[in-house]
Amino acid sequence: IHLATPAIVAVAPAMNQAMWAHAASVANISMLQERGVRIIGPDEGIQACGDVGPGRMQQPDAIVHNLGSLFQTGRLAGKKLVITAGPTREALDPVRYISNHSSGKMGYALAEAAIEAGANVSLISGPVAIAPPERCQFTAVESAQQMLNASLEAAADADIFIAAAAVADYRASSVAEQKIKKQGEQISISLEKNPDIVATVAQQTDCFVVGFAAETQDVESYARDKLARKNLHAIIANDVSRGDVGFNAEDNEVSWIDADSTKVFSKRSKAQLARDILEHMVNHHKL
Numbered sequence: 001i002h003l004a005t006p007a008i009v010a011v012a013p014a015m016n017q018a019m020w021a022h023a024a025s026v027a028n029i030s031m032l033q034e035r036g037v038r039i040i041g042p043d044e045g046i047q048a049c050g051d052v053g054p055g056r057m058q059q060p061d062a063i064v065h066n067l068g069s070l071f072q073t074g075r076l077a078g079k080k081l082v083i084t085a086g087p088t089r090e091a092l093d094p095v096r097y098i099s100n101h102s103s104g105k106m107g108y109a110l111a112e113a114a115i116e117a118g119a120n121v122s123l124i125s126g127p128v129a130i131a132p133p134e135r136c137q138f139t140a141v142e143s144a145q146q147m148l149n150a151s152l153e154a155a156a157d158a159d160i161f162i163a164a165a166a167v168a169d170y171r172a173s174s175v176a177e178q179k180i181k182k183q184g185e186q187i188s189i190s191l192e193k194n195p196d197i198v199a200t201v202a203q204q205t206d207c208f209v210v211g212f213a214a215e216t217q218d219v220e221s222y223a224r225d226k227l228a229r230k231n232l233h234a235i236i237a238n239d240v241s242r243g244d245v246g247f248n249a250e251d252n253e254v255s256w257i258d259a260d261s262t263k264v265f266s267k268r269s270k271a272q273l274a275r276d277i278l279e280h281m282v283n284h285h286k287l
Contacts, residue, residue, distance in 0.1 A: 008070050010038040012063050017053030040066045075282050077118035080158040083111050084151060084165035086126035088144045093176035100166050101247040104128030106270050107164035111136055113274035122154040126165055144168055144194035151197055161207040163198035170194060199230035210234045216241040223257050234258040256280055
């Protein structure tokens with residue numbers, strides 16, 4: 001069957017670490033890759049025999065994720081997408097900063113889904129504990145100003161801009177050059193507004209611009225206000241007061257809101273939600 005199939009073939013090796021390192025295994029894996037076979041894994045860790053090292057089969061969910069990345073649906077082929085993800089960090093001094101609880105999972109899931117759909121993806125990310133997806137242009141940033149600069153540069157020739165990052169609204173008016181020492185029971189820090197990244201991109205580029213609204217109450221009302229005030233094409237709103245969805249959760253539940261409609265996406269994995277959001281965006285807005 002393997003010799004006759006025209007389909008993509010993938011294997012997920014599982015063996016002892018010494019077997020994996022053996023010259024015969026190395027040569028065979030190399031030969032399979034030359035013939036177009038995709039190799040998934042292996043992982044490293046404790047093995048059934050008690051050894052420690054590479055050779056463990058990847059977990060089933062990781063295998064499924066990797067298999068999904070092999071398929072190009074083509075719905076976004078020829079399109080350039082810029083996606084921001086994660087939090088920003090606004091320095092107070094050399095060791096402290098203002099930030100938030102964003103994990104970056106939703107933005108990274110959107111990047112993965114866009115890559116699957118054949119898009120040319122630029123991912124601009126604040127500090128997160130997630131490895132960047134393969135086959136994307138990746139830019140790591142920390143502050144809102146750095147994210148804005150990177151966003152405007154990447155969006156200059158982009159078709160779609162999705163602002164999934166949780167950008168700090170304020171930054172310190174001045175950053176202390178040395179660590180701030182204890183100064184009694186209270187301390188005052190002066191803050192000033194950060195630039196509004198998604199509104200600036202909407203104003204200065206020709207992209208189809210999608211924002212995010214992470215709210216804890218009156219979700220749709222606040223989201224519609226942002227949609228109009230920031231001159232966006234659409235906004236994705238979610239209730240981050242819920243512990244089962246939103247920040248750091250594996251699942252999410254959101255509403256896609258544009259000038260004419262609201263579409264609710266019920267609770268599902270962020271990976272699947274990202275695919276569904278992009279599918280709706282392409283179909284509903286004829287992108």
